[in-house]
Amino acid sequence: MDCVDRRDVGLLLLRLGAGGVLAAHGAQKLFGWFGGGGIEGTGQFMESVGYHPGKASATAAGLAEAGGGTLLALGLATPAAGAAAAGAMAGAAAVHVPSGFFAQSGGYEHAATLGLTAAGLAISGPGRLSVDALFGHAVNRDWMVPAAFAVTAAATTLVIGTRNKRLRRQREGEQETLFDE
Structure with a gap:
């Protein structure tokens, strides 16, 4: 392994911190750990904020967060892990x-x-303090970055767009009902 420098240590800290938080968030959704709702409770929440079907949405978000976070922390398949986690967070941001x-x-x-x-x-x-580096960056190639973000962007746009369309239709239906009374 080449000489480790402060950049590598900084990337390790970022990966462990962000990856750990993401993995814990995903574990809340998937398993109900750390006070989370598990698939059932998170699925109900997802339905309430416009992501349908709720259980499938909870599973997808949980896997992207727990899987992406764990892989980021390890520094394994970093382009796919980071893109998946970023997509999940875009979906969360849309709610907030x-x-x-x-x-x-x-x-x-x-x-x-x-x-x-x-x-x-x-x-x-x-960085060099990663499983990707240990395995010669077999799943961390330059071409994988735009590919991972393209796939994630397409899926995220579809999911958030569908949610927004559903919420817009619900609001319009409620407005029509108010005018009908």
């Missing part, structure tokens, strides 16, 4: 946008920070 930016008022600050950190790690790479 109406509350503004800051987390103290229910805003998207936390989701944006995690998503941008995951995206930055996907682009920068994991």
Whole structure:
């Protein structure tokens, strides 16, 4: 292994911090750990904020967060892990946008920070203190970065767009009902 420098240590800390938080968030959704709702409770929440079907949405978000976070922490398949986690955080941010930016008022600050950190790690790479480096970057090639982000962007756009369309239709239906009374 080449000489490790402070950049590698910094990337390791970023990966462990962001990856650990993402993995814990995903474990809340998937297993109900750390006070989370598990698939059942998270699925109900997902339905309430416009992501249908709820259980499938909870599973997808949980896998992207837990899987992406774990892989980021390890520094394994970093482009795919970072892109998946960033996509999950975009979906979370979409829920919080109406509350503004800051987390103290229910805003998207936390989701944006995690998503941008995951995206930055996907682009920068994991550094030398990683499983990717140990295995010769077999699943961390330059071409994988745009490919991972293209797939994630397409899926995220479809999911959030469908949610927004559903919520818009619900609001319009409620407005029509108010005028009919």
